[in-house]
Amino acid sequence: MSALTPDLLRELVAEARLAPSVHNIQPTRWRLLDGERLALVDDTSVRAPVADPSGHDVLVSHGAALEGMSLALNRRGLAITAMTTIEQPLSPQSAALCSFAIRQGVAPDPLAGLVTRRMSWRGKFVASPEDGASLVQLAVARDDLVCIGDRPAIADIAGWADQAEYSFVRGDDYRAELLEWMRLSPGHPHYLHDGLNRDALAMNAVEATAARYVLGSLFKPLDRLGLAAALLADSAKTASAAAIVLFCRPVGEDPLTTGRHFYRSWLEIDRAGFAACPISALSDHPDFNDRLRKLARIGGELRLVNVFRVGRSAKPVKPRHFRLPVEQLIV
Numbered sequence: 178m179s180a181l182t183p184d185l186l187r188e189l190v191a192e193a194r195l196a197p198s199v200h201n202i203q204p205t206r207w208r209l210l211d212g213e214r215l216a217l218v219d220d221t222s223v224r225a226p227v228a229d230p231s232g233h234d235v236l237v238s239h240g241a242a243l244e245g246m247s248l249a250l251n252r253r254g255l256a257i258t259a260m261t262t263i264e265q266p267l268s269p270q271s272a273a274l275c276s277f278a279i280r281q282g283v284a285p286d287p288l289a290g291l292v293t294r295r296m297s298w299r300g301k302f303v304a305s306p307e308d309g310a311s312l313v314q315l316a317v318a319r320d321d322l323v324c325i326g327d328r329p330a331i332a333d334i335a336g337w338a339d340q341a342e343y344s345f346v347r348g349d350d351y352r353a354e355l356l357e358w359m360r361l362s363p364g365h366p367h368y369l370h371d372g373l374n375r376d377a378l379a380m381n382a383v384e385a386t387a388a389r390y391v392l393g394s395l396f397k398p399l400d401r402l403g404l405a406a407a408l409l410a411d412s413a414k415t416a417s418a419a420a421i422v423l424f425c426r427p428v429g430e431d432p433l434t435t436g437r438h439f440y441r442s443w444l445e446i447d448r449a450g451f452a453a454c455p456i457s458a459l460s461d462h463p464d465f466n467d468r469l470r471k472l473a474r475i476g477g478e479l480r481l482v483n484v485f486r487v488g489r490s491a492k493p494v495k496p497r498h499f500r501l502p503v504e505q506l507i508v
């Protein structure tokens with residue numbers, strides 16, 4: 178067992194927080210229980226109840242943060258051990274979900290070095306002669322990823338993604354929640370810290386202003402005129418992907434475990450030389466989830482948890498991570 182000093186904990190949390198979370202809400206906190214055990218704490222005040230009514234994506238986000246912690250430990254020759262799952266309320270707004278000790282002596286994890294490079298790429302992709310080899314690398318690396326590289330199928334899925342997203346966006350509550358987590362101007366007090374800002378969304382100032390109106394006060398008139406769907410369409414970006422990658426996990430799997438694999442899959446996508454962005458609407462919408470399962474012949478023992486579009490970014494990307502300060506994450 179290895180002791181966790183406050184300085185080491187701050188370093189570890191600084192890296193663990195780079196894990197993805199739904200809408201970048203960052204629900205995970207950390208608490209040192211005694212010098213030897215660390216608890217993953219759920220900040221229950223941080224939720225996206227309309228986009229994620231069951232709370233599954235919050236748990237997947239916690240799982241990703243847990244994997245982020247494991248990777249941060251790995252870079253220091255340390256590993257998680259003696260994990261126990263608990264569901265222990267700590268305050269009206271927080272509950273510990275699991276706790277673990279730290280042990281020394283672990284083989285280097287090849288994904289640990291990709292943590293600072295990975296990000297959601299929401300721009301267009303460009304084709305490369307290397308795409309085929311990268312897709313083979315990805316398919317060989319993980320048996321929970323199904324890669325669809327067939328151009329007509331990708332074009333169909335791009336259209337489905339827009340239909341699925343639009344069916345959710347038509348909900349007043351959904352748009353309100355989305356706008357609540359969007360930081361469309363750099364003057365927003367949370368711009369650098371959480372939610373989806375204009376840089377992360379790959380929008381310029383004009384596009385960000387347009388998005389504010391299209392998702393806000395102009396949505397209903399534009400919807401009535403049949404214009405809103407075209408204004409919100411993302412299909413050109415999805416259709417430019419080298420592949421659509423289906424992330425499938427065993428039915429009934431603990432969501433924290435699913436989240437750990439979700440993050441590892443995304444890092445594996447980066448290791449193959451691609452950038453990626455999830456399209457949760459496709460897995461969240463029962464009809465489109467069904468269509469994708471049929472298309473890829475996914476067996477009944479697997480759940481289609483999420484869908485990525487992957488490819489090479491059309492311009493060089495300098496990864497940026499907008500995250501809460503470390504002090505706020507240690508409770």
Ligand SMILES: Cc1cc2nc3c(=O)[nH]c(=O)nc-3n(C[C@H](O)[C@H](O)[C@H](O)COP(=O)(O)O)c2cc1C
Binds near residue numbers: 198237238241372498
């Ligand atoms: C469970 C889950 C679902 C997500 N769904 C989407 C999505 O549908 N669309 C999207 O653009 N990003 C999605 N994301 C990505 C997050 O918005 C992203 O990880 C977060 O904003 C942090 O940014 P980063 O990935 O660039 O570090 C999802 C992330 C998680 C963990």
